[in-house]
Amino acid sequence: MAQTNENISSENEAPVVSHVKTPEKEEGPGSRSPEERCPQCPEDRSERRRPARREDWVECEGCNKWYHWRCAGDGSDVNTLLRWFCGTCLKEDPSRVITYKAPTRKSTRKRNQQDYANLEAGMSDSSRWINMLSEKVIHLDPFKRMAGSDVDIGWLEDDETAMLEPIVVESPEGLGIKMPPSDFTVDDVASELGEHTPVEVIDVASQSASPGWTLGTWADYMELEPEKRDKIYNVISLEVSGTKIAELVTPPKLVRDLDWVENFWPSTRKGKGVVYPKVQLYCLMGVAKAWTDWHIDFAGSSVYYHILSGAKTFYFIRPTPANLAAYERWSGSEIQYQTWLGDLVDKVYKVELTAGNTMIIPAGWIHAVYTPVDTMVFGGNFLHTYNVATQIKVRNIEIATQVPKKFRFPMFSRQVMLDLANFLVSEVRILERGSEQAKKEVKEQIPVDRVKDAPALARELRWRARLALGNTSADEQDGAAANGAKRKRETASGGGPFRNFKPKVWDDVAEDSEVGESKQLKCTWPKPSSGDGWTSAWLSSTEPEGGEGEDDNKMAVNYHKERCVKVRRTQTGIERHRIERIVEHWEWDL
Known part of the structure; x- marks a missing residue:
């Protein structure tokens, strides 16, 4: 009788790679407890290793003792056994014979089967590549x-x-x-992610996937002595983002x-x-x-x-x-x-x-x-x-x-588009808020013969890129969102300010700026630190009220003006936009 168990707690079993399914646990004569020890396991504790995840056992029909098939077997498939006797029982009664199940009937029809991965000469040799290097x-x-x-x-x-x-x-x-400790092992990977977690394993000889592996069977394979590995395998695509291991890296x-x-x-x-x-x-x-x-x-x-x-x-x-x-x-x-x-x-x-x-x-x-x-x-x-x-x-x-798509960078096109859009918007901010030299450098990069309204185009591109990523709430906003005011935008299916957006085309644009002289004056308006309500006076008028009292605030004000004039032809004449922006910077004489 043959049986396979998982995660045995005895301390003396060495790991093997087993492809035998775990049968239902039997009771009565012939069953064995997890603590039972294989009679042929090494006595020397230094030779013992941790329990195997999948371990083949076989029961002697003479003495009813259970043995590891790797310890007592001949290397054949344990599932082919019908009656099996240990070496001691065979010596005691030479009439006992190990018997096997009848082989499955196979068709005699010739089949044209080719291993395309190993079609070329030498492809089945996992060492062929490194051997070839000696000549290069x-x-x-x-x-x-x-x-x-x-x-x-x-x-x-x-x-x-x-x-x-x-x-x-x-x-x-x-x-x-940041990395895990240097003694972090494949067994730790299997323990953290789960031994039954599927893992993609590469057969080195053919450079193709080998199906059916879990982290448990992979850990068993890696812990084998090199000479006991039947083939050379490799794991190169185990991504661990969002797992316990990610916390270590x-x-x-x-x-x-x-x-x-x-x-x-x-x-x-x-x-x-x-x-x-x-x-x-x-x-x-x-x-x-x-x-x-x-x-x-x-x-x-x-x-x-x-x-x-x-x-x-x-x-x-x-x-x-x-x-x-x-x-x-x-x-x-x-x-x-x-x-x-x-x-x-x-x-x-x-x-x-x-x-x-x-x-x-x-x-x-x-x-x-x-x-x-x-x-x-x-x-x-x-x-x-x-x-x-x-x-x-x-x-x-x-x-x-x-x-194949599975071997490409996931969502590459949308990622590139979003990054490009964010970059263009950052250039727009320089165009709107930067120094004159910075503005000049940005303007030189704009193809004005094709792009008439660069800020609108950049923001439209970013909005559409975000929609493509499923971000319908514009959660990565700048400007108003950064100041606590959340802008509302509808999705493309629901219309919104950017649906079918077409920027205006201007025939010519002229811009200039002016830096005003610094002024010194006294003001009765409150400082921002004086409590709530200070904003009302500063928003109600273009010029602060002058004061002569001892408690009046002495201030210096600097300002600069930015002007932009745009013109274009219309069906009835000319449309002209004149935009002037004044920025003031007030400083208290502390």
Whole structure:
């Protein structure tokens, strides 16, 4: 009789990968308690390991004792047994014979079955890729090693190569990063997220998904000795945002400062049960000899990559136009299984990372990854403003090579549109409130032959982008919302001020400004600190009342004027708009 149990509490069982379903628990003779110990398990406690999540047991028909099939069996499928006897019982009575169930009848009809993933010669060998490297010319990397405290916005502004080439930060100090303790293991991942949680596992030999895995069976597999692993597998897409593990992980500060999803995705459209781009917190778990073939991270997103334990070896190809074109020809085509991409490009660089190292990989870099020892990594993807052109270029390659939707950056188009709209509105604010020099710089960027009312166009674009994201309440407002006054907007289906909006086209616009002289005067109007009701006097008149009393407030006032005149032809004549704005700044003589 064979039986499989889960989560046995005895202390001496070693984990195995089992694909036998757990039967209903039996009672009476032949059943065994979880505390029962396999007679053939090692006596030496140092050889014992934690309980296996799925453990095959077999009962001897002679002595009715239960054995681990991994301890007493011959390596065959325990489900094929009909009658089984332990070695002791077979010696006691040689007439006893182990018998097996009759095999399932199979059709003799020939079938044309091909394993397309392993069609090419050598594809079933998980070591073929790393063996091939011994014959290739690999260059030492020229990338910078930086201190964590130097990886900031100042670096982006001052270094012309910033976010254009990979960098390595050898120690996390100063990087603004938070990670689990270095002894955090795959067993901890399974415990935190649940052992029955499905996980996508990659068969390294074919670089394709291997179905049916959970975190429990994955943990059992990783805890096997390397020589006992039947195949080489890899986990590279376990995203943990919103889980207990996410509380232990914080990306580098620079990443958080740049990340579009972090900074621009509406806060009301994040959280449990809400669909939004979850690509910031990945837990990657690979065993020795695992590798990932050449790829570019989805949508040309940049990556931060921290080695918690173990090591990784990266191979990089620079994203030049020629190299990206070669990658586009190679990716998804027949030559992908026959040709090493490194033979089609100018150079391949090699970077070796060890525990504690963090790497930031910029947009578009083509890379492959080898795992020399069992390794755990935490990392994530992010889009940013510093290399939009490359991100769009990689997006176009994904479309051209028909990359499946599940392997693309989620909601990429809407995210890019929202970020663009927010940027344009920020430029509009400069146009409306900035210094004369700042205004001039913004105006030079506006194609006035096509855009006649830039502020209206920018705000219309942002409003529509927010609607596309499901944000119908305009919860990310500026201006009035920031001052506590919530503006109301209807959705596109209900009309509203922007439905079918068409900005006015002006034939000409003239603008100028004037800075007035500073005035000194005394005023009876109250200071803002004097209590409620002070605003009424300041709103009721254009000029404050003068005073001569000893308690009058002595003030200085500075002002500047902004004027704008717009003209256009109409069916009956000319329409002229004259707009004047006066800004006063009052200061008390303290």
